[in-house]
Amino acid sequence: MAFAEARAVCPTLRAAPADVHEDERLLKALADWCDRYTPLVALDPPRGLLLDVSGCGALFGGEESLVEGLVEALGSHGFACRVAVADAAGPARALAWFTQGGVAPAGSSRDLVARLPVVALGLDEAQRTALLRAGLKTIGATAARGRGELAARFGAKMVATLDRTLGHDDPPVSPLRPAPRLMVERRFAEPIATVEAALAALAALADALCGRLEAAGLGLMGAEAAFFRADGRVTRVALGVGAPSRDPRLLLRLFRERLDALADPLDPGFGYDLLRLSAQTAEPLVETVRSFDEGAAARAELAELVDRLAARHGRARVVGIRAVDAHRPERQARFEPAQTGGFSEAAQAFERDDGPPRRPLRLFPAPEPIEVVAEAPDGPPARFVWRRASHSVLRAEGPERIALEWWRPGGAKPTRDYFRVEDEAGARFWIFRDGLFGREIEHPRWFLHGLFA
Amino acid sequence: MVAAASPAAAGAATGFVGALAALAAGTKGAVLWIRQDMAARESGEIWAPGFATLGLDPARLVLLRAPDVAAALKAAEAGLSSAAVAAVVIEPFGAIQGFDRIAGRRLALAAGRSGALGVMLRLAPQPGAPAGLSAAETRWRLSPLSSAWGAAGARAAAARTEAWAEALEGWGRPLARAELTRNRFGGVGRWPLAWGFDDGLFRLAERRLGALDPDVRRDAAAAADPRDRAAGPADRPAAAPGAGGLRRAG
Structure with missing residues (x-):
């Protein structure tokens, strides 16, 4: 019916633009609310909800009183709704939309659905017209024809829809939230x-x-x-x-x-x-006997602390460190949520070598670009500018050449030459040249990657 | 409270705190390292391979990324009260809002009860310390120390032009100058410290030319670790709670 036509019938009619997203949000909120009847609530967009109430009726004094309570509660919130309970999702859906609703006695829903007009199948306009032209007015009449015959004329999809509506085929409800244990x-x-x-x-x-x-x-x-x-x-x-x-x-x-x-x-x-x-x-x-091992008690205590911190600050914020076998330094230590136990199993994975430290204590997640004066092609930097402060290098160690994983997606990255350098004040830095001079890149850039003690 | 004297000293300060935490943790305790989100961007994320070399087992390190100071302080208190945690490191960023005397005192009390070590690590120092820091028992200022410390200056300059082997000499163990600027239990001073990553002990760095007076050395060793661990094995368990020692909170 066109709006003008409708207004001719009812002059006080008002028009408001449809807000699809708001409707969707409302439907979700309603689904959340319906969670009180069963943990298995699924959306049936645009305006339906599917509740799997198998076995839930008894908790509410029977399915009739469940439906009654549901309609009344929703009505008190200002919603008009129609509820049908049937043996399977398909029939319940058809009955809710095309009858007065109510609880269909067990085993009778197929007969009830068979009496409905073919509109209740929810087919598109062309197929519905085709069915009517073929003289099939009700779902029952349609179902009485052979499946092969129907599939040949209307397509396999239509037959699947028919089976679903009749409840021959009852796909499981896919709930909005996973059902708890x-x-x-x-x-x-x-x-x-x-x-x-x-x-x-x-x-x-x-x-x-x-x-x-x-x-x-x-x-x-x-x-x-x-x-x-x-x-x-x-x-x-x-x-x-x-x-x-x-x-x-x-x-x-x-x-x-x-x-x-x-x-x-x-x-x-x-x-x-x-x-x-x-x-x-x-x-x-x-349940295990309480261990006399002090270490176990301490581990349990630590796990509890981690749980508490994770509950308050979020799981992703409490992390342990796990060693990863990677070439790229920034990938070698991965932070993983401590709740997965990453912090207790990663033991000994990082090698601890003797001699002066070869790896910095702090590493910048993104290497910081620096300006460098260095000897070409392979010399260590003589002077560099980091964060607008100039450092002149008094001693340097390197290069330590780290070839990045060429087999990783994203193409081959240039080789990095790492230097450990110390400036005139004694501060030590880990800096690298991104690419081999002249061979990989014409003018390689330099980055500062870490700080040593 | 351990502060870096300059942005470039972040490494030295981290090394000092990491080494202290490694001493406190021994072979059993865990270390809770709380850092504020921006701190990682400013001074880099702590990196496990480096800590492994320092002697602090990364497997016993739990890192908390706190969104703000309030969350960091709350978590630090929880960590200090837990029996499983030997050391808590708080690494805040920027001006520490909300770190008042009460917050500092709470941390100090929690640390005193459990005997855990609480350290606040300030990497990007800002003028004006928060009031809460007055609850800290000691306050340290770390600056880097050149490997060539004490050596003839000419040699350092020569290192740049000489052969590699020559240049490498002197790039050795971590060195830092630690300055004790506040101490509730005694005097203050400044000492050059070297961390022995192979035995996990602080040592007073010796000048290349000529050693320090023995008295000064003993004092410095005691100040670096008043629980007198400098002379003990690294895996000695943490001191009993209540023992009058260096228990930093904040």
């Missing part, structure tokens, strides 16, 4: 309005979760706490630990650290009506 939650009849109370409830949840982890012989590696606010907003706080754990006190301590460091602190608003704590990932954990 284990989760515990608590609903509050009266929303709790303070952060302290929420944390107290979280402590109880942590106890329950750790109990269940123990029964399953698991330790969690990643946990997520979700705070469902009564007005529909959901705050999720996730954290990870370095080694599998099921210590509720540790978990709570990490969550406190994490919440402390949040950029926008937890705001209870009108209160939380649901708290959920889930173990996103878990690994087998066997």
Whole structure:
């Protein structure tokens, strides 16, 4: 219907430009909210949500009351929605869009869908017209034809759509968030309005979760706490630990650290009506006898500190150092999140040679260009300017020639000649010439790469 | 608190702090190195191969990249309170906002409880020390020291033109001039120090021509490491908490 035509019917009609992105964001927020019914929520753009409620009905007093509650809760937020529950995703989708909705009795959804017009297949205009021209008005009539016949005339894609809509083919729901291994939650009849109370409830949840982890012989590696606010907003706080754990006190301590460091602190608003704590990932954990090895205790202590720091500052900010077999100096030491255990296993990987240090203590991530006066072609620099300060070189050691990996993507990089130089004040630098003079590059540039003690 | 006397002295200051941390860590303890984001750009990232040569095992080094001073101080306090950490190095950048007396005192207390070593490393010194630094028990100023320190100047000048082998001579162990500008337990002074990377001990650098007075040398050794470790093996465990020693915080 054209807008002018619509306004003729209803003069008070107003027009607003469609905001696709805002709609999408809203749909995601709704999906987040629906998370309270089942962990498996998928988007069905542009205006649908798919919830896998298999086995969830019992927790809400049956599927009917689940649907009733859902419609009522969404209605109180000002949304009009239609909900259908069926044996498979396809039929549920068709029933929600083309009937009054409701719960289809188990096993009956195929018959219900068969009565729907072919529009419910969601085909494009041309195919729909073609189906109607062929005299196939309902999905049932279409399905009654042979599959080969349909595929020959309308294409294999149409047959796949038909099978999906009828529920013959039920592809798994791909949820918005991965389903957690284990989760515990608590609903509050009266929303709790303070952060302290929420944390107290979280402590109880942590106890329950750790109990269940123990029964399953698991330790969690990643946990997520979700705070469902009564007005529909959901705050999720996730954290990870370095080694599998099921210590509720540790978990709570990490969550406190994490919440402390949040950029926008937890705001209870009108209160939380649901708290959920889930173990996103878990690994087998066997309780071992406490070791008498002091080193083990210290390692455990360090791991806990690393977990705490990672919870507060972010996993990527707490790093250990791992040796990498590479030619390029800046690649030889890689920083990896300490929680992966990189800091304990990299032992002895860096060689420690005797004699005067050959490697600097500080290395610039990006070598700094310097201006150099040097003897061509292979001489050490006699004088260089770094950060607008001139240094004259009194002693130099080198060149140490480092050929970069030509087999790496990005083409062959010029060979570097490294010099260890000392200026008149005694400060020592690691500088290199990028390329062999005259052979690789006409006028190679010089860089300062590191500082020695 | 260890400061570099000039931007070019960043290496010397890092070496001094790294060596102190290696002494404190011994063979068991871990070192928590906290640096602010901009510090790596300004003075370079600490580099494991160099530290390995210095005697500090990179495998026992945990690096925290702190977004700001507040986060760095918070993490330092957590690190100093942990029993697993033998040394905490804070490497802030720019003017240290928010590092007041209270923050300094908190760090000092945490360090005192656990006996861990806390060092603040200032690589790009700025005039006017924050008030929190007054809680630091000692304050050091590091400047580089030429390998040819004490040798005839003519020889140093000659090194440039002579053959390579001649020029290489003297590029030896790390040398630095350490100046103790504040000490709550005693006098101040300045000493030329050499780090023996093979035995992991500080030594008073000797002039090429003529040695120093023995008294001065003993004092300097004690000042460099008042826990009197200069004479002990490198793998000796850290001193017991509460032992009156050099426990820097800030």
